[in-house]
Amino acid sequence: xxxxxxxxxxxxxxxxxxxxxxxxxxxxxxxxxxxxxxxxxxxxxxxxxxxxxxxxxxxxxxxxxxxxxxxxxxxxxxxxxxxxxxxxxxxxxxxxxxxxxxxxxxxxxxxxxxxxxxxxxxxxxxxxxxxxxxxxxxxxxxxxxxxxxxxxxxxxxxxxxxxxxxxx
Numbered sequence: 001x002x003x004x005x006x007x008x009x010x011x012x013x014x015x016x017x018x019x020x021x022x023x024x025x026x027x028x029x030x031x032x033x034x035x036x037x038x039x040x041x042x043x044x045x046x047x048x049x050x051x052x053x054x055x056x057x058x059x060x061x062x063x064x065x066x067x068x069x070x071x072x073x074x075x076x077x078x079x080x081x082x083x084x085x086x087x088x089x090x091x092x093x094x095x096x097x098x099x100x101x102x103x104x105x106x107x108x109x110x111x112x113x114x115x116x117x118x119x120x121x122x123x124x125x126x127x128x129x130x131x132x133x134x135x136x137x138x139x140x141x142x143x144x145x146x147x148x149x150x151x152x153x154x155x156x157x158x159x160x161x162x163x164x165x166x167x168x
Contacts, residue, residue: 039085047078068129071137073112080105108167113140114160122148
C-alpha cells in the first residue's frame with residue numbers, strides 16, 4: 001500500500017512540476033508529494049459534495065464539516081485546497097513564501113466567513129445550525145458575532161473589510 005501511495009504521489013507531483021521550469025529537478029527529500037496529493041484529493045472530495053451535490057452518508061458528512069465550518073464560503077474550499085496542493089508540489093522548499101501565503105490565505109478565509117456572516121444578518125447559533133451554515137458557518141459566527149457585539153454591525157464589517165485588505 002505504501003508503495004502504491006508513493007508511486008501515485010510521485011507521478012502526480014512530477015506531472016505538476018513538469019509544467020513550467022521553476023520546479024524541475026527537485027530532490028525527492030524536497031518533494032512533499034504525499035501531503036500535496038492529499039490536499040488535491042480533499043479538494044476533489046469537497047468539490048464532489050459542495051459543487052455537484054454528492055449524496056449519501058459520505059456527502060452529508062462532508063457537507064456538515066465544510067458548510068458547518070465555513071458556511072457559504074465552503075464553495076471556495078476546493079479551490080483553496082487545490083491551490084495549496086499545487087503550490088506545495090511546485091515550491092516545497094520555499095518556506096518564507098509559503099508562510100506568507102498561508103497567513104494571507106487564513107486572513108482571507110476569516111474575512112470571507114465573517115463578511116458572509118454579516119451579509120446574512122449575523123445569524124445566531126440559537127436560530128439553529130442551518131441558519132449559521134447559510135451564513136459564514138461556525139467560523140464566521142465566532143469571528144463576526146463578537147465584533148458585532150463589541151463594535152456594532154457596521155464596525156464589524158469595517159474590521160472584517162480591513163482584514164480582507166490585509167489578506168491581499
